Amino acid sequence: MASRFHLGAATGQQLLDPWAQGISIMRDVWSQLDITQIGSLIAIAGTIPTAWRFLHRVWQEAYGCVRRFFLASVTIPGGDPLNRNVVQWILANRPRHCRSFTGRTEMGRASSDRAAALKKSQHAIQYLPHWNARWLCYDGSIFVVTRKGSDFGSSLSDPSNDGIGNEDLTVSCFGWSADPIKNFIHACREYAEKQAQFFVIIYSRDRYGLAWKPKARKPLRRLDTVHFDEGLKRELLGDIRNYLDPRTRKRYQSRSMPYRRGYLFYGPPGTGKSSLSVAIAGEFGLDLYEVKIPSVGTDAELEQMFQEVPPRCIVLLEDIDAVWSDRSAGEKSQDNGVGRDGQNNTAPNCTLSGLLNVLDGVGSQEGRIVIMTTNRPEQLDSALVRPGRVDMKVFLGNISxxxxxxxxxxxxxxxxxxxxxxxxxxxxxxxxxxxxxxxxxxxxxxxxxxxxxxxxxxxxxxxxxxxxxxxxxxxxxxxxxxxxxxxxxxxx
Known part of the structure; x- marks a missing residue:
């Protein structure tokens, strides 16, 4: 039989079963054990969880005392761009022996294999190092970065989220001064900016409408890939370059003029209005914030969105003609809840006056560029495109x-x-x-x-x-x- 083996066949020894031999040895060892010793081992094993909880409590108390009296710290809330910068630096400088990861399907990136790309189920797999605290050394100082947040798992379930910068971070170091931490955070931001210098970051509101989140990172697009009148293109670029010049800001402020600039890109569908917006953002190193008016609940929410937009960026309002055709139609739909075609009103909850207020009202932000795109400029309300809200109109027509x-x-x-x-x-x-x-x-x-x-x-x-x-x-x-x-x- 295959389960038996032959020992010393020449001496006449019999075939032995290894399983039977092992059971016999275990029986002999068990018969020699003292029952009192077994009870002692069980009692000792029962005290291990209690001892572990005690040591864990002692460690927490000791760490709390050290943190209170010997550590300086800076807390960065989740969703803030600095949070994302710090996490990117940590991931790029993580130790090679990291063994704990969170795996997720990366919906935004297809497989590089052309054959695999034809299959519906092929998606890249993203492995994110899983950590709650990370010790690191930078510029001669020792830092500990702790990550807190109960929504880590739920945030990863969002296909638009890449798992970076969603939890509150606390950066601590030994000493009475927080200057080393500030230098470290500044270095993280410089690192992130170098990594993103060949990309345009597009932001949109999260699915709850509470905060701006990075939606996409697109490679820079050259302006020569957007085809329209060359003279008009040079005029547009010159106007934006002049507006972003620091001396222009001083001229505006010294004359009590609002430092804002608005553009209207109009023309038939497919002429490159959105592509031109992305190309301009890449040309001048600006982030692009996408505002979808139909998804905004109220005028107050729209105002909050604009208040949270940083000063040096592009705010993109696409297909603005599809939102309000004219002021009277908007007022009628709000009063009756019924459109001119007799159907139920599907207009956005925020009003045209609310949009006009965030563009150049008392509480409007300064320093940003607003780009509106439309296929039907004749349907826009005259108040929306007056000078001060739209400073330059750019026509993108069919190709020559x-x-x-x-x-x-x-x-x-x-x-x-x-x-x-x-x-x-x-x-x-x-x-x-x-x-x-x-x-x-x-x-x-x-x-x-x-x-x-x-x-x-x-x-x-x-x-x-x-x-x-x-x-x-x-x-x-x-x-x-x-x-x-x-x-x-x-x-x-």
């Missing part, structure tokens, strides 16, 4: 042949590693042929970009297929005056 040529060169630049072996001169010749097929002021940049997405590997294919694509798109545009129902066309 020159911009189409620039987009072709950007898509198939030899520096991007395109699979073709064309040099710069050959790509420029193809760009001229491509641009000649694009009707002037007909297609939006986003529509043309969709065509490029189908031919990123071959500029020759893009040139050979552009005429057919243009013909099909023009045929689609000719049907815009009809609504297709069950395969038939009806006048709208």
């Amino acid at each position: 042949q020159k911009s189409a040529r620039d987009m072709f060169l950007r898509m198939f630049s030899p520096d991007l590693g395109c699979s073709s072996d064309l040099d710069t001169e050959e790509v420029e010749k193809l760009a001229d042929q491509f641009a000649a097929e694009i009707p002037e002021d007909t297609f939006t940049p986003s529509l043309l970009q969709g065509f490029f997405q189908l031919h990123l590997e071959s500029p020759q294919d893009a040139v050979s297929n552009i005429r057919t694509w243009v013909t099909k798109e023009l045929e689609k545009n000719s049907d815009k005056g009809f609504e297709v129902i069950n395969g038939r066309k009806h006048d709208m």
Whole structure:
């Protein structure tokens, strides 16, 4: 049998069962134990939890005394940008032997494997070091960073949350002065700013509407990737650069002028209004705060949102025409709860006057840039776009042949590693042929970009297929005056 083994077959010894042999040995050992000794061991084991609780209590009391008399500390509330900076520094400088992690599915990042990206269930896994207290040394001083918060697990369940900077932090060090802690926090902020210098941080209100939270971190977008009138683009950038100049702020303050600036980006859908906002934020190193008026409950909540916006940033109000078409319609919907079409009112709870007040009212903040985007500027209330609230209007229209040529060169630049072996001169010749097929002021940049997405590997294919694509798109545009129902066309 496989469970038996042979010992000394040449001497005539029998086969032995190892399990039976082990049980026999344990029986012999148990028979030699003294029952009184067993009782003593059980009694000693029973005192271990009590002793552990006593030592833990002594440690807490001793730590409390040391903290009270020998430690300086700074507490950073959860959700504050400094909190996030400190946690990022700790995670970047954590010891290699860290063994305790919290694992979560990272919904915002897809797998880098092209084959795995085709599968619906493939998502990256994020491992966050799990810690409540961390001892560290910086600039010759010893610090202890403690993290407190009961919502750590619930915050991780939010797909938009990356698990960084959600709990209150207390940074402590030995000594009577908090200056070493301040220097450490300042170093953490500088580190975070260096890490984010190639990204635009987009903030939005959390799901409870109580605080601003980082929503996304987008790579910087070059302004030459947003195609509209070059002269107007230079004028816009010059105006923003002049506004952000510290000397401009002093000029405004010395003349008792409110230090604010507002812009209106308007044009057909897909012309790059939102992309231009992100590109401007990256160009001038500003964070972008996204305000969704329909989700704001009251005027007081809207005012609180603007009060919490830092002074040097961009506040983005997208599709402002979809919020209020005019003042009378807003008043009628508030009075009757019914819109002009007879349907139930779905307008936001905050009013147009509330928005006007936070833009340039008595309690409005200064130092920020407000950008509003719209597809239908003619439907905006005149009070919303008057000078002082909107200082410059920027039209983003359909793409020109020159911009189409620039987009072709950007898509198939030899520096991007395109699979073709064309040099710069050959790509420029193809760009001229491509641009000649694009009707002037007909297609939006986003529509043309969709065509490029189908031919990123071959500029020759893009040139050979552009005429057919243009013909099909023009045929689609000719049907815009009809609504297709069950395969038939009806006048709208």
